[in-house]
Amino acid sequence: MIAFLNLIRVKNLLFIVLVQVLIKITLFDQLEYSTALSYFDFAILTFATVCIAAGGYIINDIYDVAIDCVNKPLKVIVGNKISQNTAHYIYLVVTSVGVLAGFYLSNLIERQFLAGLFIILAALLYLYASFIKKILLAGNLLVALLVAMSIIILGLFDLFPVINTENREVFTNAFTLILAYALFAFLLTLLREIVKDLEDINGDKNGERKTIPIVLGRKRTGILLFFMCVIIVFSVLFYMYQELYRFPYAMLYFLFLIIGPLLYFCIKILSTNTKTGYAKLASIPKLVMLFGILSLLLYHFGIIQ
Numbered sequence: 001m002i003a004f005l006n007l008i009r010v011k012n013l014l015f016i017v018l019v020q021v022l023i024k025i026t027l028f029d030q031l032e033y034s035t036a037l038s039y040f041d042f043a044i045l046t047f048a049t050v051c052i053a054a055g056g057y058i059i060n061d062i063y064d065v066a067i068d069c070v071n072k073p074l075k076v077i078v079g080n081k082i083s084q085n086t087a088h089y090i091y092l093v094v095t096s097v098g099v100l101a102g103f104y105l106s107n108l109i110e111r112q113f114l115a116g117l118f119i120i121l122a123a124l125l126y127l128y129a130s131f132i133k134k135i136l137l138a139g140n141l142l143v144a145l146l147v148a149m150s151i152i153i154l155g156l157f158d159l160f161p162v163i164n165t166e167n168r169e170v171f172t173n174a175f176t177l178i179l180a181y182a183l184f185a186f187l188l189t190l191l192r193e194i195v196k197d198l199e200d201i202n203g204d205k206n207g208e209r210k211t212i213p214i215v216l217g218r219k220r221t222g223i224l225l226f227f228m229c230v231i232i233v234f235s236v237l238f239y240m241y242q243e244l245y246r247f248p249y250a251m252l253y254f255l256f257l258i259i260g261p262l263l264y265f266c267i268k269i270l271s272t273n274t275k276t277g278y279a280k281l282a283s284i285p286k287l288v289m290l291f292g293i294l295s296l297l298l299y300h301f302g303i304i305q
Contacts, residue, residue, distance in 0.1 A: 003081035026300035051098030056125030071203035
């Protein structure tokens with residue numbers, strides 16, 4: 001059971017659940033108009049998202065066995081604790097369940113074309129594992145896009161189907177906020193993925209991949225990450241200036257829990273050159289993403305109005 005949970009990255013899946021539930025409770029439930037999905041149907045949407053994501057983790061591990069034996073030999077699951085045939089079977093089951101759940105929801109909200117979204121996401125995850133991640137930057141961008149889609153998909157299924165002239169302004173504002181959080185998640189995920197490439201540079205060389213650290217080298221990649229992080233910092237500061245200047249507690253939250261860790265990342269990325277150091281730095285964007293999503297509670301409790 002432990003091997004299975006590690007194979008599907010249960011911690012990452014729980015993070016997806018947390019993000020989607022927080023958006024539902026703290027944002028959608030506070031709107032003055034009803035959304036499309038009941039709690040049960042929303043749970044199915046979250047379940048479908050988790051199944052597709054789990055399938056992506058499994059197929060990636062199947063294709064990455066040789067590289068993982070170099071990068072993290074003690075953590076290899078496929079071919080060690082779980083056979084490749086079993087892993088393939090689990091992949092097919094969870095992905096199929098996710099796609100079928102997507103079909104059910106699409107028919108429920110009478111937007112059948114949205115069913116294709118789950119097929120596309122599953123296909124992209126398979127293509128990522130099989131060859132896209134070998135293409136310079138393409139794999140990083142795709143992973144970041146898929147993380148952003150786990151947020152955007154909520155608006156597509158829960159807001160979009162019931163938009164009308166009466167609620168258009170309210171739902172459009174809510175969807176705009178979702179897009180802002182999705183962009184934030186996209187940038188942080190892209191940052192994290194490149195740091196992970198620094199951490200895994202030796203195995204990636206053996207796997208004949210073209211990652212940014214392999215092409216640019218560690219030092220130049222560190223400089224690139226520094227400027228990427230600076231852009232994120234200034235983007236958050238701009239958001240704070242535009243939207244939060246009237247809410248001092250929200251300003252403090254963002255300064256200490258989002259800006260602070262990002263500034264620490266900026267400082268350390270220029271001096272770190274060890275696998276352990278990169279592993280620690282890779283956890284910062286994920287932590288900041290968590291604090292970013294938890295900031296939705298500021299809206300829920302009226303700290304931001």
